[in-house]
Amino acid sequence: MLAAQARAQRSYRASFTVEVIGATVFTGLDLLTVLVIFRVTRTLGGFAFPSVFLMSTTSGLSFAAADLVVGNVEKLRLGIRTGQLDVLFIRPLGILRQLVATDFELRRIGRVIEGLVAVGIACALAHVAWSVPVALLLVLTVVSGTVFFGALFVAGATVTFWWIDSGEFANGFTYGGRDFTTYPVNVYGTFFRRLFAFGLGFAAVAYYPVLTLLHLPDPLGLPTWTGWLSPVVAAVAAAAATAAWRAGVRHYRSTGS
Secondary structure, eight states, rough: OHHHHHHHHHHHHHHHHHHHHHHHHHHHHHHHHHHTTTSSSSTTTTBBHHHHHHHHHHHHHHHHHHHHHHHHGGHHHHHHHHHHHHHHSSSSSSHHHHHHHHTTTTTGGGHHHHHHHHHHHHHHHOOOOOOOHHHHHHHHHHHHHHHHHHHHHHHHHHHGTTTTTTTTHHHHHHHHHHHHSSOOGGGGGGGHIIIIISSOOOGGGTTHHHHHTTTTTOOTTOOOOGGGGGGHHHHHHHHHHHHHHHHHHHHHTTTTO
């Protein structure tokens, strides 16, 4: 199914190229907000531009990869409203896998490529001291962030089984979470730090891994090895999203339920 979608989209080469470029430019504009902020201040939360830019690009790459892989699950509400989801239940394939493969948007790969380039530039600006553990941590951070955001996409879509018009609610955690992880968590108020950074685990997406990568002390007082916990947080998020998805599928009783 994925291969068929890819072939179909690439058959119109000019259109596909324009869409990839457009998606890439759109993502690049998000990174420009960091540049705009640092035109009026030298530090943000006590961190210089290279450190914050590395947090932003790492988070952006993870989000772009998750959006490429499972972003289509957001269309679940349309399948429920129109009854098309019922068709997926009669096929001998997993419902989630079918949703992901349906209307797979290959153009989103441009965001992933742009994210990879941006992370490389950010690492150069931050003068990352490369070693095997550092390279491993960076890879684990991106992979864990991708799993984490993917879990958010799935969990947000699952709400649709009970509340069809929950799209904006889910976006508050997916796209809002991406924006939250763009900056150091210590710039937010105590309530938001406790709820989003630690309660929901957003601090493990980029903030603490980057502090560990650059050997920077945490203004909030947590130890330097905290950055290695991102795979654990991602695994917990994935398990929670899986449990929620299975509960939603069990709840579903065809269109209108």
